[in-house]
Amino acid sequence: MLLTKGAEAHLYRETWYSKEIIRKQRVKKDYRAPELDMTLRVTRTVREANLLRNAKRAGVPTPTVYEIDKQEKTLIIEFIDGRRLKEVLDTLNPERRRVVARQIGILIGRLHKSNLIHGDLTTSNMILTKTGKIYFIDFGLGYNSSSIEDKAVDLHLMKRALESTHYKYVDEVFREILEGYKEETGSVLAEEVYGRMESIRKRGRYLRMS
Ligand SMILES: Nc1ncnc2c1ncn2[C@@H]1O[C@H](COP(=O)(O)OP(=O)(O)O)[C@@H](O)[C@H]1O
Numbered sequence: 153m154l155l156t157k158g159a160e161a162h163l164y165r166e167t168w169y170s171k172e173i174i175r176k177q178r179v180k181k182d183y184r185a186p187e188l189d190m191t192l193r194v195t196r197t198v199r200e201a202n203l204l205r206n207a208k209r210a211g212v213p214t215p216t217v218y219e220i221d222k223q224e225k226t227l228i229i230e231f232i233d234g235r236r237l238k239e240v241l242d243t244l245n246p247e248r249r250r251v252v253a254r255q256i257g258i259l260i261g262r263l264h265k266s267n268l269i270h271g272d273l274t275t276s277n278m279i280l281t282k283t284g285k286i287y288f289i290d291f292g293l294g295y296n297s298s299s300i301e302d303k304a305v306d307l308h309l310m311k312r313a314l315e316s317t318h319y320k321y322v323d324e325v326f327r328e329i330l331e332g333y334k335e336e337t338g339s340v341l342a343e344e345v346y347g348r349m350e351s352i353r354k355r356g357r358y359l360r361m362s
């Protein structure tokens with residue numbers, strides 16, 4: 153069953169050897185030269201699989217990768233039964249929202265401690281299960297980096313996403329995310345990243361004014 157057609161990939165929900173899975177197939181983009189298009193789709197497919205696995209090893213819940221099909225530019229990954237945080241975050245009671253936000257911060261901290269950058273931290277890319285576990289998905293734009301700048305940009309984009317999708321709660325949610333992040337990474341890395349976020353924010357404002 154076709155689940156969604158994203159910018160890059162088609163996602164199908166299927167049963168695969170009696171497992172509930174998601175098939176994520178990166179589709180051809182006609183605006184790209186065929187050679188480049190092929191390379192990009194293969195690279196991103198493989199990269200996403202590696203990041204999903206490395207994130208899981210770092211202690212961040214992610215769907216298990218069952219198969220990588222380079223020919224088809226397709227990943228077969230575990231189906232996570234839950235709801236996207238995008239749809240539920242605003243409906244939670246304040247205490248639950250705080251707990252969830254703090255957990256998001258902890259998970260981002262875990263990624264960054266392992267030098268994993270998600271690249272697209274939005275609440276569309278997080279799934280909350282019935283048991284309250286949060287899964288991170290969609291690592292197609294992720295990469296490895298130990299740079300403070302890259303970590304700060306990752307968090308900055310999270311904030312921008314909250315501003316556009318959860319504007320009512322952005323302040324309290326982001327505050328908790330930073331608390332959770334600091335709890336996980338320790339204050340040295342956290343303070344460095346916060347400092348850099350501040351200069352990114354100023355740069356952004358400057359860019360918008362000019
Ligand atoms: N493993 C999964 N389990 C359940 N739903 C998923 C899973 N992976 C993706 N989805 C659903 O499909 C949507 C698009 O998947 P995503 O990997 O974010 O692709 P895109 O690059 O198109 O954003 C997600 O927002 C989510 O609703």
Ligand SMILES: [Mg+2]
Pocket residue numbers: 276277290
């Ligand atoms: Mg996505």
